Structure formats: structure tokens, C-alpha cells
Amino acid sequence: MSKIVIVGAGYAGMMAAAHLDNAGVPFTIVNNHDYHHLTILLHEAAGGRGPGSNYSIPIKEVLTKDTSELVVDEVVGIDREKKVVKTKNGEQPYDYLIYSLGWISEYFGIKGLKENSLSITNLDTAVEIHEHIENEFKKYTEDHDKRHLRIALGGAGLTGIELMGELLEYLPKLCQSLNIPFSDVDIQCIEAMPTILPMVAEHLRPYVVETVTKKGGKLRTNTKIMEVTPGVVHLDGGETFEAGTIVWTGGVRANPLLTEAGFTVDRRGRAKVNSFMQSVDDDHIFIAGDSAWAENAEGKPYPPTAQNAEQMGPLAAKNIVALQNGKPMTEFNPSDMGTLCSLGANVGVGDAFGIPIKGVAAALAKEGSKALYLYNLGGLRLAGNRGKTVMKI
Numbered sequence: 312m313s314k315i316v317i318v319g320a321g322y323a324g325m326m327a328a329a330h331l332d333n334a335g336v337p338f339t340i341v342n343n344h345d346y347h348h349l350t351i352l353l354h355e356a357a358g359g360r361g362p363g364s365n366y367s368i369p370i371k372e373v374l375t376k377d378t379s380e381l382v383v384d385e386v387v388g389i390d391r392e393k394k395v396v397k398t399k400n401g402e403q404p405y406d407y408l409i410y411s412l413g414w415i416s417e418y419f420g421i422k423g424l425k426e427n428s429l430s431i432t433n434l435d436t437a438v439e440i441h442e443h444i445e446n447e448f449k450k451y452t453e454d455h456d457k458r459h460l461r462i463a464l465g466g467a468g469l470t471g472i473e474l475m476g477e478l479l480e481y482l483p484k485l486c487q488s489l490n491i492p493f494s495d496v497d498i499q500c501i502e503a504m505p506t507i508l509p510m511v512a513e514h515l516r517p518y519v520v521e522t523v524t525k526k527g528g529k530l531r532t533n534t535k536i537m538e539v540t541p542g543v544v545h546l547d548g549g550e551t552f553e554a555g556t557i558v559w560t561g562g563v564r565a566n567p568l569l570t571e572a573g574f575t576v577d578r579r580g581r582a583k584v585n586s587f588m589q590s591v592d593d594d595h596i597f598i599a600g601d602s603a604w605a606e607n608a609e610g611k612p613y614p615p616t617a618q619n620a621e622q623m624g625p626l627a628a629k630n631i632v633a634l635q636n637g638k639p640m641t642e643f644n645p646s647d648m649g650t651l652c653s654l655g656a657n658v659g660v661g662d663a664f665g666i667p668i669k670g671v672a673a674a675l676a677k678e679g680s681k682a683l684y685l686y687n688l689g690g691l692r693l694a695g696n697r698g699k700t701v702m703k704i
């Protein structure tokens with residue numbers, strides 16, 4: 312029997328694994344920790360809406376059959392000639408590989424940015440942001456240096472705006488507990504382009520600006536981050552912003568392992584696949600999620616979103632099984648459920664199946680999308696077990 316290996320237990324890898332687990336097809340999944348974290352909710356952990364553990368699910372809670380093997384190790388390379396995944400502590404030979412290692416932060420070569428900023432890349436870094444802000448505010452109570460109360464978020468895409476929304480709910484509570492006037496806090500989301508949230512309908516963007524501004528945050532557009540030195544963001548035009556907390560939310564790129572393994576990649580390092588999610592360079596490798604450069608019938612690349620990853624993963628798994636059985640493979644034809652951006656726990660903005668929504672309706676739709684994901688991943692059992700912690704009920 313062919314050996315199937317999945318690398319990466321993000322949305323694509325976990326959904327692929329759940330598909331094979333349900334079908335009783337043996338496979339090995341390699342991930343650098345024994346849990347699956349809910350990447351698009353990590354801003355909630357950074358803002359402290361719930362403890363970090365609310366946003367992770369033990370992989371073995373999802374994969375219940377003894378036909379699956381979990382290897383907790385870090386993938387460091389792929390030898391396509393030998394058909395081996397290299398890990399820090401060994402090797403995993405494969406006949407078919409599902410590559411779904413997700414993304415890393417894209418720093419665009421901005422001087423000092425990586426070294427001098429935090430970013431939300433995993434559960435640990437989300438919790439680190441939460442603790443860092445708490446420590447900065449505590450330091451303020453000791454030395455009254457206002458820089459401790461300044462927060463810079465670099466980039467007003469979904470990550471930057473959702474984090475801003477979350478922090479604007481957390482910071483007033485933190486200030487109250489430390490007896491700091493919230494009006495002394497300066498939190499700015501700095502965006503290079505003329506507009507925020509390009510993926511949200513233009514007529515809804517003023518609602519975001521109004522909501523954030525009313526809560527005490529600042530959204531700056533047409534302002535590019537040029538360099539970051541310790542505690543200082545350098546903007547175009549020569550302005551500087553001294554801030555105790557600097558979080559980079561300015562973009563993502565695929566893990567460089569793909570480029571190193573010689574795949575055909577786009578400018579964000581994603582590897583090209585055909586409509587079956589199969590690498591154009593290697594018939595035995597399927598690429599799913601944010602690592603995949605997949606195009607629709609018009610040749611437009613699919614964006615690296617969780618909902619695309621959730622649909623690419625099981626399709627890759629299904630197509631490997633079809634290949635093994637000499638059956639035809641299925642093309643990627645995703646359904647678009649819309650884009651939702653939370654602005655704290657109770658309001659949001661975006662669209663559900665193309666219908667623009669804002670306020671409580673958007674927040675409710677977002678809660679619904681969390682429940683749907685848990686159900687798709689692990690059926691009623693997982694939605695029932697995890698719904699209460701992952702959702703705000």
C-alpha cells in the first residue's frame with residue numbers, strides 16, 4: 312500500500328487528515344506540535360478574549376482511528392528525488408505527499424522589521440503579544456514613560472484590523488485594572504495604501520473607521536513603514552512613532568521550503584498546482600492551503616484564505632485516493648462563503664455569500680463560521696466538545 316504523508320496541521324492539513332481518517336485510509340501527519348491552532352482566531356488570543364488553549368485542538372482529538380500516525384517534529388526539507396520528508400529528528404518516506412505548511416510573515420526586506428517587531432504567527436506568538444502589552448502597561452505604572460502605552464500595528468489587512476478591534480476591547484479593561492486613564496493609550500494601525508481592508512466592500516469601510524475611532528484607535532492610511540529600530544517605527548516622510556509594542560501585520564508568504572525544494576513558485580513563494588491541487592513539478596506531491604498557487608478558470612490566483620485551505624486539503628486527499636484506485640480526480644471548484652472581519656467580540660464587517668453585512672449580524676455570522684468549521688473538521692462530536700470554548704457562548 313502507498314504511504315501518504317501530510318506535512319502541516321493547519322486548516323488544509325487537518326481537513327485532509329480528517330478526510331483520510333473518516334475514510335479509514337492510513338496516513339502519517341507531521342506537525343511541529345501536537346495540536347491544531349485556529350490561525351484566523353489568533354487575534355482573539357492576543358487580545359485575551361479567551362486563554363490560548365481555547366484556540367487549539369489536540370490533533371488526536373480529531374483523528375480518532377488507529378489508521379493515522381502523528382509525528383511531532385519540525386519539517387526542514389523535502390528530498391523529491393528520494394521521496395523523503397526531512398525533519399529535525401529523522402525522515403519520513405512517502406509515496407504521496409500533501410504539503411500544507413502554511414505561511415510565514417513577509418517582511419518585504421524592511422530594515423529592522425523582523426528583529427524589532429512581534430507578529431501573530433502561531434499560538435505562542437499570539438499569547439506573547441498579550442503578555443508583552445500587559446508588561447508594557449505595568450512598566451508605565453512604575454516609570455510613567457508614555458511610550459509603554461503606545462502600540463503600532465503595521466498593515467491594515469484582516470490581521471491588523473481584527474487585532475485592533477480585539478485590543479480596543481481589552482485595553483480599557485487592562486487600564487482600569489492598573490488605574491491608567493485609557494485616554495493616555497495611543498494605538499495606531501499604519502497602512503501604506505490609500506485604503507484599509509481592500510477585500511471588504513468599499514461602502515462598508517467607513518463603518519470600520521468609525522467603529523475603531525469611536526473606541527479610541529487611530530487608522531492611518533497612505534503611511535508606509537520604512538524601517539523599525541528598537542521601539543521606534545520610521546515612517547515615510549521622516550516621521551517616527553516611538554512605541555513599546557510594535558506588531559507587524561503587513562503580509563504573509565509561503566514557507567521557503569518550497570523554493571528550496573525547487574518547485575515553481577509565485578512572488579509570495581507559493582508552489583504552482585494544477586486544478587487537482589497536484590504540483591505541476593511533481594505528480595506525487597499535492598499542495599494545499601496558503602502554500603498553493605492555484606488559479607481559477609480565468610487564471611486568477613486564489614487568495615490564501617482559511618476557507619480555501621479548508622476546501623483544498625480534503626480535495627488533495629480525495630484525489631490521492633482516486634489516483635491510487637485508478638479513478639478520475641476532481642477539480643478544485645471552491646464555494647465562497649464570504650469574508651468576515653471581526654471588530655471585537657460583538658461587531659464585525661464583511662459579506663456572507665456575497666451579501667454585505669456589518670455590526671452584530673457580521674459578528675454572529677463569524678461565530679457561525681467557527682461552528683461550521685468545527686463541524687466540518689470533526690462532526691457534531693468536535694463542534695459539541697469545542698464549540699463552547701472556541702465560540703463566545
Ligand code: NAD
Nearest residue numbers: 351466467468469470501502503504535536560561562615
Ligand atoms: P494582507 O496582505 O492581507 O494585509 C497586509 C496590509 O499591510 C496590506 O494592506 C498592505 O498594504 C500593508 N502593508 C504592507 N507593507 C506595509 C508597510 N511597509 N507599511 C504599512 N503598511 C504595509 O495580510 P494579512 O492581513 O496578514 O492577511 C494575510 C492573509 O490571511 C490574507 O489572505 C487574509 O485574507 C488572511 N486572513 C484572513 C482572516 C479572516 O478570514 N478573518 C484573518 C486574518 C488573515
